Amino acid sequence: MGDIEDAITRADRETFTRQPPKTLKARINFLMGRLKTTRAVAAELGVSQRSVERYRKGDRKIPPKAIADRIDTAVRSRWQPVVRGRRRKQAATSGGITVETRARFGYTAPIGTTDDGRMRRLTVHLPAAYAQRLFAAQQQGAADQELREIVAEGLQETYFKDGGTRADQLEVELTDIDYIDVSY
Numbered sequence: 001m002g003d004i005e006d007a008i009t010r011a012d013r014e015t016f017t018r019q020p021p022k023t024l025k026a027r028i029n030f031l032m033g034r035l036k037t038t039r040a041v042a043a044e045l046g047v048s049q050r051s052v053e054r055y056r057k058g059d060r061k062i063p064p065k066a067i068a069d070r071i072d073t074a075v076r077s078r079w080q081p082v083v084r085g086r087r088r089k090q091a092a093t094s095g096g097i098t099v100e101t102r103a104r105f106g107y108t109a110p111i112g113t114t115d116d117g118r119m120r121r122l123t124v125h126l127p128a129a130y131a132q133r134l135f136a137a138q139q140q141g142a143a144d145q146e147l148r149e150i151v152a153e154g155l156q157e158t159y160f161k162d163g164g165t166r167a168d169q170l171e172v173e174l175t176d177i178d179y180i181d182v183s184y
Helices: 003-013 024-035 038-045 049-057 065-078 081-095 128-139 144-160
Strands: 097-108 118-126 171-183
Touching: 003 081, 003 128, 003 144, 003 171, 024 038, 024 049, 024 065, 038 049, 038 065, 081 128, 097 128, 097 144, 118 144, 128 144, 144 171
Parallel strands: none
Antiparallel strands: 097 118, 097 171
16 A cells, blocks of 8 residues: 555544454454454455464464454454445545645746755645545555645645645645645
8 A cells, every 4th residue: 555545544544433342352253243254254364264263262362463463454444334434425525634744745837936846744624526536546446646646736726826826837746755644
């Protein structure tokens, strides 16, 4: 995954109304409820069926860290899909998203102005149209570069051009992301 997709995934996890199961046994049982068979759970986690059975019965209580991380990721990716969907829909139709980033912004600007890229730290609320485009591109499996272009265009129009009131010929490019965080 790329920087933008990671940020969207983190934002999804912040929308939970209840915390996911905490114990290993409860997490495995939750995955069993979603995936239906020990074989499917084992394939998802990259472990044997017998290991899944041991985790489920409580014979094994502490898996290796790598497996524990995979279990956590699998549970969180399936936890409260209706809540996440509702929040995404709200962001895409009316609420928009907030992007906080520290990145290098490059410019294509008229002659006589500077076009040197520089690091900036921005927190900007993007309108719902950009959230809708971003979510649609992510669901279609867009590459990180395409997601960056959508975010860069949103920042360009909202922050740098101030909704069309200034710098009308400015073209912004988002590169060298130090960090990016999305919320909705």
